[in-house]
Amino acid sequence: MAIGEKEQEIIQEFLLFEDWMDKYNYLIELGQSIPIIEDKYRNESHLINGCQSRVWISAEMIDGKMILKADSDAVITKGIVYLLIRVLSGENPNDILNAELAFLNQIGLQEHLSPTRANGLTSMIKQIKLYALAFQTKEN
Amino acid sequence: MDKNQQQLINQFPILKQKINKFPLVYLDNAATTQKPQVVIDALVDYYTNFNSNIHRGVHKLSQKATEAHEQARITVKDFIKASSSKEIVFTKGTTDSINLLAFSLGESMLKENDEIIVTELEHHSNIVPWQMLCERKNVKLKVIPVNDEGELLLDEYANLLNERTKIVAVGHVSNALGTINPIQEIIDLAHQYKALVLIDGAQAIAHIPVNVQELDCDFYAFSGHKMYAPMGIGVLYGKKHLLEQIQPYQGGGEMIESVTFEKTTYNELPFKFEAGTPNVEGVLGLEAAIHFLLKEDLNQLSKFESEVLNYATEQLNKISRVKIIGNAAKKASVLSFLIDGIHPYDAGTILDQLGIAVRTGNHCAEPIMNRLGIRGTIRASFAAYNTKEEVDRLVAAIHKTIDMFG
Numbered sequence: 001m002a003i004g005e006k007e008q009e010i011i012q013e014f015l016l017f018e019d020w021m022d023k024y025n026y027l028i029e030l031g032q033s034i035p036i037i038e039d040k041y042r043n044e045s046h047l048i049n050g051c052q053s054r055v056w057i058s059a060e061m062i063d064g065k066m067i068l069k070a071d072s073d074a075v076i077t078k079g080i081v082y083l084l085i086r087v088l089s090g091e092n093p094n095d096i097l098n099a100e101l102a103f104l105n106q107i108g109l110q111e112h113l114s115p116t117r118a119n120g121l122t123s124m125i126k127q128i129k130l131y132a133l134a135f136q137t138k139e140n
Numbered sequence: 141m142d143k144n145q146q147q148l149i150n151q152f153p154i155l156k157q158k159i160n161k162f163p164l165v166y167l168d169n170a171a172t173t174q175k176p177q178v179v180i181d182a183l184v185d186y187y188t189n190f191n192s193n194i195h196r197g198v199h200k201l202s203q204k205a206t207e208a209h210e211q212a213r214i215t216v217k218d219f220i221k222a223s224s225s226k227e228i229v230f231t232k233g234t235t236d237s238i239n240l241l242a243f244s245l246g247e248s249m250l251k252e253n254d255e256i257i258v259t260e261l262e263h264h265s266n267i268v269p270w271q272m273l274c275e276r277k278n279v280k281l282k283v284i285p286v287n288d289e290g291e292l293l294l295d296e297y298a299n300l301l302n303e304r305t306k307i308v309a310v311g312h313v314s315n316a317l318g319t320i321n322p323i324q325e326i327i328d329l330a331h332q333y334k335a336l337v338l339i340d341g342a343q344a345i346a347h348i349p350v351n352v353q354e355l356d357c358d359f360y361a362f363s364g365h366k367m368y369a370p371m372g373i374g375v376l377y378g379k380k381h382l383l384e385q386i387q388p389y390q391g392g393g394e395m396i397e398s399v400t401f402e403k404t405t406y407n408e409l410p411f412k413f414e415a416g417t418p419n420v421e422g423v424l425g426l427e428a429a430i431h432f433l434l435k436e437d438l439n440q441l442s443k444f445e446s447e448v449l450n451y452a453t454e455q456l457n458k459i460s461r462v463k464i465i466g467n468a469a470k471k472a473s474v475l476s477f478l479i480d481g482i483h484p485y486d487a488g489t490i491l492d493q494l495g496i497a498v499r500t501g502n503h504c505a506e507p508i509m510n511r512l513g514i515r516g517t518i519r520a521s522f523a524a525y526n527t528k529e530e531v532d533r534l535v536a537a538i539h540k541t542i543d544m545f546g
Binding site (some may be wrong): 020021024025028052055073074075076077111 | 160482483484486489490493498501510516535544545
């Protein structure tokens with residue numbers, strides 16, 4: 001499934017929730033299915049700067065696709081990282097670099113997107129794109 | 141609710157709004173307080189009626205603005221009981237005040253191997269400017285430790301002092317834990333060693349009446365925006381004879397007496413520290429906030445606050461999974477806490493959804509967080525307009541948060 005299609009799927013899922021609490025409860029639930037980062041990557045160099053909670057994200061290239069894994073010590077943050085991974089993991093670096101990730105606005109998580117927001121969603125996206133750029137450069 | 145407090149609350153237009161359909165409960169006052177209508181009106185009045193650049197202008201508007209600006213300086217002087225308005229330097233805020241002082245004192249009075257003492261409780265803005273000075277001048281930074289309750293260990297402080305100690309920089313009230321520090325003892329002890337004392341009053345000025353002459357502190361810094369005044373205005377109080385001895389921080393207009401390419405002489409106090417066009421609206425807003433505090437009576441406001449703080453402490457202590465961080469015997473207006481098993485960020489997010497504004501994280505005070513072995517807290521910080529009913533809303537929201545995260 002392409003990035004855009006996965007984004008649409010998430011938008012549809014979140015349409016079901018009118019109440020903010022249901023939305024956050026769903027996010028909390030989603031966080032539980034995050035592909036957990038391997039212990040060897042759970043270190044300073046995989047820690048995302050600018051987050052109030054600690055977030056680690058790793059990236060590996062397998063058969064030309066970038067595989068992302070992560071973890072966070074905050075549950076809501078974990079749910080948000082899960083959404084990013086669901087949309088971006090398994091895609092090629094070029095598509096990841098071009099992804100606009102408009103779904104985050106559409107599912108009402110825009111408040112997490114401002115550059116100074118404590119959960120550092122912007123920093124997470126930046127880090128994932130940096131991984132993609134590094135892999136792309138290596139391939140070329 | 142107290143009738144007087146209701147009358148107070150009514151003066152803050154922003155508090156009438158709803159957040160996520162809930163009436164706003166604003167508990168982030170240690171970050172910034174909201175502004176009463178009189179402060180907002182002062183800014184509008186200035187721009188509507190007499191906006192003009194001050195000092196040196198011959199025209200009426202400039203004269204009026206200059207007079208108002210300098211009258212405000214006298215109001216500040218009276219408010220903190222300084223002996224002269226020359227001792228009141230307007231700055232951008234506490235951070236700016238401390239940077240000014242660290243630079244000017246450093247350049248004028250410090251030499252290699254001198255020592256500066258700060259505390260483990262300090263906000264980064266009362267640590268980093270001193271660290272920068274230490275690097276510039278090869279000066280040593282020493283730190284007064286705290287006990288587990290978040291109280292300074294004065295015995296340790298006494299051991300740190302010696303004839304090389306030149307500056308002691310201490311917060312009046314801790315922004316992270318609310319501890320009221322024994323600044324009188326700290327000042328008196330420092331003076332035995334002829335060390336100068338800066339008190340960072342950012343978290344005290346709206347909560348505790350300050351008398352700089354009685355305290356005998358050498359410098360006292362605070363921000364307008366934490367005392368119901370606008371952002372971008374602050375004060376550095378300094379004893380006149382000390383301010384006279386230290387060199388200016390920034391050069392430019394306003395701060396000079398005469399300029400030639402051969403030599404520039406500096407203006408008199410306090411103008412030599414106020415380079416450039418000043419923040420006139422901020423100064424006038426600050427004056428309006430001081431009038432507001434005097435009219436409402438700071439002692440009465442402190443009474444509202446301590447009642448609410450005590451009530452909140454009592455109520456939060458009843459929640460078995462809540463642990464209050466910082467249990468000093470003397471505290472002002474800050475309640476830091478953790479909920480067992482729930483990340484502060486998660487809790488803060490849910491509280492926000494319920495219309496309750498708190499702050500989460502390390503509160504720009506990483507050293508004290510490290511000392512207590514935590515990464516951050518949830519901080520509810522109170523102002524005079526906060527009520528016990530709002531504390532009840534906070535308590536209910538904490539219960540809801542616990543339900544959500546299990």
